Amino acid sequence: MTLMERLTSLYRVDQQLRGLQTRLDSAQRYFSGQQKQLDVVRERLEELRTRRRHHQARIGNFETEGATIDQQVEKFRNDLNSATTNKQYTAVLSELDTVKEARKKIDDDIVEEMEAIERIEEELGTVEGQEAERRKVLKVAEDQLTERREEIGSRLEELQLERETAASDIPASELAVFDEMANVHDGEAMATVEEVNRRHREYACSECNMHLPFERIVSLMDRNSGLVRCSACGRILLMQEELRGELTPK
Numbered sequence: 718m719t720l721m722e723r724l725t726s727l728y729r730v731d732q733q734l735r736g737l738q739t740r741l742d743s744a745q746r747y748f749s750g751q752q753k754q755l756d757v758v759r760e761r762l763e764e765l766r767t768r769r770r771h772h773q774a775r776i777g778n779f780e781t782e783g784a785t786i787d788q789q790v791e792k793f794r795n796d797l798n799s800a801t802t803n804k805q806y807t808a809v810l811s812e813l814d815t816v817k818e819a820r821k822k823i824d825d826d827i828v829e830e831m832e833a834i835e836r837i838e839e840e841l842g843t844v845e846g847q848e849a850e851r852r853k854v855l856k857v858a859e860d861q862l863t864e865r866r867e868e869i870g871s872r873l874e875e876l877q878l879e880r881e882t883a884a885s886d887i888p889a890s891e892l893a894v895f896d897e898m899a900n901v902h903d904g905e906a907m908a909t910v911e912e913v914n915r916r917h918r919e920y921a922c923s924e925c926n927m928h929l930p931f932e933r934i935v936s937l938m939d940r941n942s943g944l945v946r947c948s949a950c951g952r953i954l955l956m957q958e959e960l961r962g963e964l965t966p967k
């Protein structure tokens with residue numbers, strides 16, 4: 718096989734490989750995207766649950782504080798009953814009013830905390846619903862990915878081996894050019910020669926459509942000339958046998 722024939726075989730297997738890889742990558746990307754969205758919803762859930770715990774802890778503290786005040790109220794009531802002078806009575810009554818006021822303030826604080834918890838729980842309900850939805854979508858994406866892996870995984874391995882074999886047949890410097898062009902042009906490492914006008918010796922690259930100097934066509938006519946590349950896009954040029962035949966002097 719000539720170098721060009723070997724490059725063409727590599728090109729074909731490389732294209733199939735890239736096609737399959739792209740299908741697998743898109744399933745993988747979809748799955749990762751869904752995973753990320755689920756993570757965002759879960760973070761929000763975690764945040765809401767943490768906030769709820771803080772409010773619950775504060776209610777606990779208020780209740781402890783309230784119980785202490787209740788004991789004080791109880792004590793002042795007893796003092797009130799055992800007061801012997803009017804002055805004593807008035808003094809205790811004033812203290813009792815103060816602690817009752819404090820008790821009321823704590824009750825209000827507890828109500829506020831409970832209202833905050835209610836609001837959080839309402840949002841939690843919504844976000845939990847979103848999480849369930851996202852989990853379902855993620856499961857579908859995961860199944861698709863698994864299915865695609867099973868469906869094309871073994872073919873992908875075969876093609877990878879085929880590509881290695883085809884590549885091993887090509888000298889290192891030419892292979893480096895091929896790989897570079899394939900990476901730059903999304904797998905389109907090669908282009909054919911388009912005849913624009915034979916009489917005017919006008920030829921163009923089939924991929925980038927740029928004009929090809931006639932010397933490149935002359936080089937391509939020589940099967941042993943090595944790699945000939947498009948002067949504009951750098952792709953490896955391939956001359957169709959049909960065109961070669963027509964251009965060969967009879």
Ligand SMILES: [Zn+2]
Nearest residue numbers: 922925947950
């Ligand atoms: Zn080109």
